[in-house]
Amino acid sequence: MRREGLFTRGDRTFGSLHKLLLEGPVYASIDLADTDEKRRFLRQAHPIFFMPLERAGIDPFKDKFPLTLRYEGTMRGTGGLRLAGEDCRTTVAGLYAAGDAASRERVMGAVSGGGAYNASWAICSGCWSGRGAARHALGAGKSGGPDRRALKPVGRHGLEAGRETDAPIDTTALVGDIQRDVLPLNINFYRSESGVAGALGRLDALREALGGSVPGTVQGRVRAREAAGMLTVARWMYTAALARKETRGLAALTEYPALDPRQTHRLILSGIDGIAVGTERVPHAEELGRADGQAKGEAS
Ligand SMILES: Cc1cc2nc3c(=O)[nH]c(=O)nc-3n(C[C@H](O)[C@H](O)[C@H](O)COP(=O)(O)OP(=O)(O)OC[C@H]3O[C@@H](n4cnc5c(N)ncnc54)[C@H](O)[C@@H]3O)c2cc1C
Known part of the structure; x- marks a missing residue:
C-alpha cells in the first residue's frame, strides 16, 4: 500500500486504512505476486476483486490503483429485509428474501460475515427462499396465476x-x-x-x-x-x-x-x-x- 511519503510493503494494515484515507488518497499494488503461479492463485481465489480493475484497464499486479472504503455496516452488512419464517418469507405475502437483501442477524449477530459466512448465507437462504416461493406459487393454484389475480401495485416512491x-x-x-x-x-x-x-x-x-x-x-x-x-x-x-x-x-x-x-x-x-x-x-x-x-x- 502506498501513499505519498509513506510506503507500506506487504503489511496487513487492518484498522488503519480508514485513518490513512482521512489524510489523503491511498493506493495499492499487488506487485509482491511476482510469479505466474501466485498471480493465478490470487485470480482463482477472488475473481470478483479483479473484475472491476480489469474493466477499468488497470493491471493490479503492476499498476497502482486507488483504495477507498464503502461502509456498508448497518444495512448490507448485517441488516436487511426481516425474515418472518424459516422459508425466508417476509411480512409481505409472496415476497421471499435471500442473501444480502435479507437480514443476516440471526446468523451473524451484530457483525458482518466476511470469510465465507456471507457466501454460505446467500447459498442457504437462496435455496430456502426459492423453495418457499415455489411452494407459495403452487399453493396459489392455476386459478391464482399472475394474469388472473387482482394485483394492485403498492409502490409510490420514485414512481x-x-x-x-x-x-x-x-x-x-x-x-x-x-x-x-x-x-x-x-x-x-x-x-x-x-x-x-x-x-x-x-x-x-x-x-x-x-x-x-x-x-x-x-x-x-x-x-x-x-x-x-x-x-x-x-x-x-x-x-x-x-x-x-x-x-x-x-x-x-x-x-x-x-x-x-x-x-x-x-x-x-x-x-x-x-x-x-x-x-x-x-x-x-x-x-x-x-x-x-x-x-x-x-x-x-
Ligand atoms: C469485494 C467483495 C468481497 C467479498 N468477500 C467475501 C468473502 O470473502 N466471503 C464471503 O462470504 N462473502 C464475501 N463477500 C460477500 C458476498 O459476495 C455476498 O454476500 C454474496 O455475493 C451475496 O449474494 P447475493 O446473491 O445475495 O447477491 P449478489 O451476489 O450481489 O447477486 C445479486 C445479483 O442480482 C443482480 N441484480 C441486481 N439488481 C437486479 C435487477 N433489478 N434485475 C436483475 N438482476 C439484478 C446483480 O447484478 C447480481 O448479479 C464479498 C463481497 C464483495 C463485494
Missing part, C-alpha cells in the same frame, strides 16, 4: 404513483445529495450522535425531491426507483444507528463507546414516510444474564 408536481425528478442531483451524507467516513464510519442526526435531517428533507415526475425512459424509471431505494435505506440506516445508544459489533457511536447488555435486542424498522423503531428479544444472548443482574442490583 409516477407518488408524483406530486410536474417538475421532473433530477435523479443525478438526488443520488449525489444522498451520497454526500452516506459515503463520507467521518459521518458514516466515525459515527457521532450529532453527525448522524445532522445527516438524517438532510436526508429526510430530500424526500420532497421524489415527488417530481419520473423520466419517461426505461433507464430513467429505473434510476428514479433506485434513488428512492437509496434514500429510504440511508434513512433506515441512520434511524437505526441513533436508536442504538451503545457500541456493539458494527454499530458504534462515539458518545456511547461501550457495549450495554440492556440493549441486547434486534432493532426492527418499519415505514417509509415515518419510520417506526421496535425491538425484538434475542433470548439466547449470554449478556442478558448480566443485564438481569444489573437490573436486580439497581432495584435493591
Whole structure:
C-alpha cells in the first residue's frame, strides 16, 4: 500500500486504512505476486476483486490503483429485509428474501460475515427462499396465476404513483445529495450522535425531491426507483444507528463507546414516510444474564 511519503510493503494494515484515507488518497499494488503461479492463485481465489480493475484497464499486479472504503455496516452488512419464517418469507405475502437483501442477524449477530459466512448465507437462504416461493406459487393454484389475480401495485416512491408536481425528478442531483451524507467516513464510519442526526435531517428533507415526475425512459424509471431505494435505506440506516445508544459489533457511536447488555435486542424498522423503531428479544444472548443482574442490583 502506498501513499505519498509513506510506503507500506506487504503489511496487513487492518484498522488503519480508514485513518490513512482521512489524510489523503491511498493506493495499492499487488506487485509482491511476482510469479505466474501466485498471480493465478490470487485470480482463482477472488475473481470478483479483479473484475472491476480489469474493466477499468488497470493491471493490479503492476499498476497502482486507488483504495477507498464503502461502509456498508448497518444495512448490507448485517441488516436487511426481516425474515418472518424459516422459508425466508417476509411480512409481505409472496415476497421471499435471500442473501444480502435479507437480514443476516440471526446468523451473524451484530457483525458482518466476511470469510465465507456471507457466501454460505446467500447459498442457504437462496435455496430456502426459492423453495418457499415455489411452494407459495403452487399453493396459489392455476386459478391464482399472475394474469388472473387482482394485483394492485403498492409502490409510490420514485414512481409516477407518488408524483406530486410536474417538475421532473433530477435523479443525478438526488443520488449525489444522498451520497454526500452516506459515503463520507467521518459521518458514516466515525459515527457521532450529532453527525448522524445532522445527516438524517438532510436526508429526510430530500424526500420532497421524489415527488417530481419520473423520466419517461426505461433507464430513467429505473434510476428514479433506485434513488428512492437509496434514500429510504440511508434513512433506515441512520434511524437505526441513533436508536442504538451503545457500541456493539458494527454499530458504534462515539458518545456511547461501550457495549450495554440492556440493549441486547434486534432493532426492527418499519415505514417509509415515518419510520417506526421496535425491538425484538434475542433470548439466547449470554449478556442478558448480566443485564438481569444489573437490573436486580439497581432495584435493591
Ligand atoms: C469485494 C467483495 C468481497 C467479498 N468477500 C467475501 C468473502 O470473502 N466471503 C464471503 O462470504 N462473502 C464475501 N463477500 C460477500 C458476498 O459476495 C455476498 O454476500 C454474496 O455475493 C451475496 O449474494 P447475493 O446473491 O445475495 O447477491 P449478489 O451476489 O450481489 O447477486 C445479486 C445479483 O442480482 C443482480 N441484480 C441486481 N439488481 C437486479 C435487477 N433489478 N434485475 C436483475 N438482476 C439484478 C446483480 O447484478 C447480481 O448479479 C464479498 C463481497 C464483495 C463485494
